Amino acid sequence: MALLLVPLMAWKMDEPFLITLATKVTILALAGVGLNIALGLGGLVSLGHAAFFGIGGYAMGILASHAQNYEPLFSWPFLFEGSNQMPLIWLVAVLASAAAALVIGALSLRTSGVYFIMITLAFGQMLYYFTISWSAYGGEDGLSIWVRNEMPGVNTLDPIQFFAVTFVILCLTLWFAARVAQSAFGLALSAARQSEERVETVGLAPFKLRLIAFVISGAITGLAGALFADLNRFVSPTMLSWHTSGEIMIFVILGGVGRLYGPVVGAAVYILLEHLLGGISEYWQIFLGLLLLGMVLFARGGLIGALLGREVAHD
Amino acid sequence: MTDPALRVENLSKSFGALKASNDISLDLRPGEIHALIGPNGAGKSTLIKQISGSLKPDTGRIEALGRDITALDTVARARLGLGRTFQISSLAMEFSVLQNVVLGALGARGKAYGLFRNVMKDKALLTTAQEALKRVGLQEAAQQRTSDLSHGQRRQLEVAVALTLKPRLFLMDEPMAGLGASGSKDLTAFLDSLRQEAPILLVEHDMDAVFALADRISVLVYGEVIATGSADEIRNNPEVRRAYLGEEDLA
Numbered sequence: 001m002a003l004l005l006v007p008l009m010a011w012k013m014d015e016p017f018l019i020t021l022a023t024k025v026t027i028l029a030l031a032g033v034g035l036n037i038a039l040g041l042g043g044l045v046s047l048g049h050a051a052f053f054g055i056g057g058y059a060m061g062i063l064a065s066h067a068q069n070y071e072p073l074f075s076w077p078f079l080f081e082g083s084n085q086m087p088l089i090w091l092v093a094v095l096a097s098a099a100a101a102l103v104i105g106a107l108s109l110r111t112s113g114v115y116f117i118m119i120t121l122a123f124g125q126m127l128y129y130f131t132i133s134w135s136a137y138g139g140e141d142g143l144s145i146w147v148r149n150e151m152p153g154v155n156t157l158d159p160i161q162f163f164a165v166t167f168v169i170l171c172l173t174l175w176f177a178a179r180v181a182q183s184a185f186g187l188a189l190s191a192a193r194q195s196e197e198r199v200e201t202v203g204l205a206p207f208k209l210r211l212i213a214f215v216i217s218g219a220i221t222g223l224a225g226a227l228f229a230d231l232n233r234f235v236s237p238t239m240l241s242w243h244t245s246g247e248i249m250i251f252v253i254l255g256g257v258g259r260l261y262g263p264v265v266g267a268a269v270y271i272l273l274e275h276l277l278g279g280i281s282e283y284w285q286i287f288l289g290l291l292l293l294g295m296v297l298f299a300r301g302g303l304i305g306a307l308l309g310r311e312v313a314h315d
Numbered sequence: 316m317t318d319p320a321l322r323v324e325n326l327s328k329s330f331g332a333l334k335a336s337n338d339i340s341l342d343l344r345p346g347e348i349h350a351l352i353g354p355n356g357a358g359k360s361t362l363i364k365q366i367s368g369s370l371k372p373d374t375g376r377i378e379a380l381g382r383d384i385t386a387l388d389t390v391a392r393a394r395l396g397l398g399r400t401f402q403i404s405s406l407a408m409e410f411s412v413l414q415n416v417v418l419g420a421l422g423a424r425g426k427a428y429g430l431f432r433n434v435m436k437d438k439a440l441l442t443t444a445q446e447a448l449k450r451v452g453l454q455e456a457a458q459q460r461t462s463d464l465s466h467g468q469r470r471q472l473e474v475a476v477a478l479t480l481k482p483r484l485f486l487m488d489e490p491m492a493g494l495g496a497s498g499s500k501d502l503t504a505f506l507d508s509l510r511q512e513a514p515i516l517l518v519e520h521d522m523d524a525v526f527a528l529a530d531r532i533s534v535l536v537y538g539e540v541i542a543t544g545s546a547d548e549i550r551n552n553p554e555v556r557r558a559y560l561g562e563e564d565l566a
Contacts, residue, residue: 184434187410188427191418194407197369201405202422202480203393209427 003029003268004167011160019159020231025264025271026166027227032251032263033173034220039249040258041181042213043193047245048104048120051127052218054240055100056093056225058131061143061235063089068146086151086165089226097222098215100127105214109207121242128240142236149230156230166227170264173220178260180216189213221248250288254295256302265303318381319344320484320514321366326375328361335361336372337538343484348506348515350525353535354558359518360402362535363488366516367399368392380483394425398482398513400473402489408462412453412472415461416444419479447478451505466493474502484513491521503527526550534558 003022010018031053038044066073066082073080083089108119132140148156156162180186192199192206199206229235238244247270255266270288277284299306319342328336335358343349353359364370366377368389376385384392393399406415417434420443421427434440448454451471456464464472470490477485490506491499503524506515510530519525525532526546533543536558542549549555 179431179433182433182435183431184421184427184429184437186430187414187418187434188421191407191410191415194409195405197401197405198407198418198476199422200369200389201367201393201399201401202419202476203390203425204422204427205390212428 003264007160007163016159019163021271021275023159023163023166023231024228025268026163026170027224027231028248028251028271029264029267030166030170030173030227031221031224031248032255032267033170033177034217034222034224035248036217036252036258036263037177037180037220038214038217039252040262041186041193042189042210042217044109044210044214044217045117045249046120046214046217047117047242047249048108048122048124049218049221049248050240050242050244051104051124052097052101052221053225053228053244053248054127054131054235054237055097056222056227057229057235057239058137058143058225059093059096059222060089060149060226060229061145062137063092064145064149065137065143084147084149086149086156086230089149089230090223093222093226094219097225098219100222101215101218102211105211105218109210109214121245124240124242124245128237128242131237131240138236140237142234142238145229145233145235148233162231166231169223169227173223174260174264181260185209185212250292252302254292254302256304259302259304262302262304269303319378320380321516322378323362323366324376324378326362326365326372326377328365328370328372334538336365336375339375339535339538339540341533341540341543343514343516344530345514346510347530348510348517348528350517350519350529350532351535352519352522352525352532357535358538359535360488361538363399363486363516363518367397367486393422393480396480396483396513397486398477398480398484399486400470400477400488400490402492402518404469404473406461406469406472406476408460410461411457412448412459412461412464413441413444413457415472416447416475416479417441419447419476420444423480443479447475450478451475452501467495467498470494470498471502474505482513485509485515485517487515488518489520490517491519491524499524 003025007019007022035049038046063083067084073082104120104123108116108123111119137143150156151165154161154165188199188204189209192209196206225239251263251266251270254269255262255264273288274284277287295302321343323339323341326336326339339362351359361370365372368387376383378384380396384395407418417440420440445454448457451474453468453471453475456468474490491502494502499521506528509515529546531543532546532549533540534549534555541558542552542555
């Protein structure tokens with residue numbers, strides 16, 4: 001896999017920037033894998049996934065900023081200190097974004113189609129404006145962390161080691177997503193996307209299936225958010241803006257909706273284009289737009305679909 | 316006499332000024348096939364939808380298997396044992412035939428929250444699924460993509476999915492539609508044997524099948540049941556002849 005080869009070559013050639021770029025792709029791909037569970041498997045077009053991405057980011061930012069200032073987050077009912085340990089930060093990020101997805105999902109899954117898109121967008125924007133006005137954690141300016149958080153046994157300051165951490169997480173998540181897709185839950189969820197009536201008639205409740213999918217999806221995207229914030233050592237409301245939601249969705253659509261590796265390919269191509277075309281023209285997104293248009297018009301299965309044919313996804 | 320498997324009492328449903336169901340009462344006894352016939356627009360599908368739970372009646376009550384189910388939703392009714400087939404196939408078209416039946420078996424199990432085990436390797440589910448396919452004669456097509464099936468095969472698959480649920484009563488909305496002569500003959504024979512397992516409320520346009528199968532027939536016209544009786548009684552009912560069977564030759 002190129003995603004593994006590029007950073008290894010870059011490491012040999014001592015090109016830390018390329019490694020960082022590959023890490024970015026890995027993390028954004030992870031966010032896309034999260035969205036793909038809702039979008040690809042469940043058919044839930046969520047334009048609010050930036051909320052989970054941002055919640056993950058802020059989980060990291062808040063914990064780490066308390067740790068670097070030696071202030072506890074709260075001391076009642078029990079003492080809760082900040083932390084600069086990645087595993088704990090990840091856990092908090094996953095739990096917080098899962099909880100948010102549970103609430104947002106429970107409310108928005110009562111609608112469908114365009115209303116669902118709009119309501120998830122509205123929740124996303126609500127949290128976006130909340131973080132802008134949340135002056136305790138930087139408000140509009142965001143929150144900087146001096147040093148990247150730590151992980152036992154790994155020197156996270158070394159780009160290649162941090163890349164390895166994100167790469168392992170992505171692989172584990174892909175494995176998990178593949179298992180889910182062929183599990184009993186995956187079958188029922190996918191059926192609910194194709195025919196809601198059918199699933200009800202066999203005695204399964206589509207709402208519950210979708211809510212679980214939305215929570216899993218949000219939790220994964222939240223984990224990606226925590227890693228993304230750690231990559232930049234910075235978290236700001238931009239992570240929650242609807243542009244971010246759109247970008248994550250573009251990864252999925254570009255690579256192939258419902259394809260296991262779709263978001264990985266999509267994120268890689270997107271970042272590559274941003275990097276290459278961005279150097280040529282400020283208006284590189286015009287070309288991205290054209291590519292996306294071409295994809296949607298001529299290759300509905302995304303890049304992977306165009307390359308591999310239209311077999312059912314998740315094999 | 317034993318209690319009916321299904322009892323509909325004074326059911327009414329209006330869409331604006333249109334009375335789609337007007338004070339309908341009927342029942343389905345254990346072991347019988349009760350056919351529901353009527354011209355297009357008579358409200359047959361509206362009635363089926365109210366019984367299956369996808370449409371709420373304005374007034375009246377529905378009792379199934381000894382319970383008042385008027386307030387239950389589709390999912391709860393399916394769990395209780397209502398097996399439904401659709402007039403317009405509502406299968407998961409991207410799935411293989413086998414996956415569709417496994418979904419039914421999964422529904423019969425009542426929970427689908429396993430996240431890790433490959434559902435298509437679950438022996439118990441596969442056995443149930445394959446048995447159901449065999450009964451409708453679709454075992455050869457198990458690996459085909461559902462969207463590649465012929466119209467008739469989709470009808471068979473609809474029935475197979477309903478079978479996996481081991482329902483205690485069936486609601487079948489035009490299972491013969493588009494089957495062709497030999498297909499509908501096969502399905503007629505199959506439904507004939509199925510009634511021992513669970514009674515069937517059958518909406519059907521194929522009159523040969525209806526008269527061959529039905530223990531009782533109810534005729535629905537403009538949302539009202541104008542007659543209920545045996546095949547002979549219905550054939551000879553002057554009101555039915557006028558309203559519905561009219562010009563058809565029924566010898």
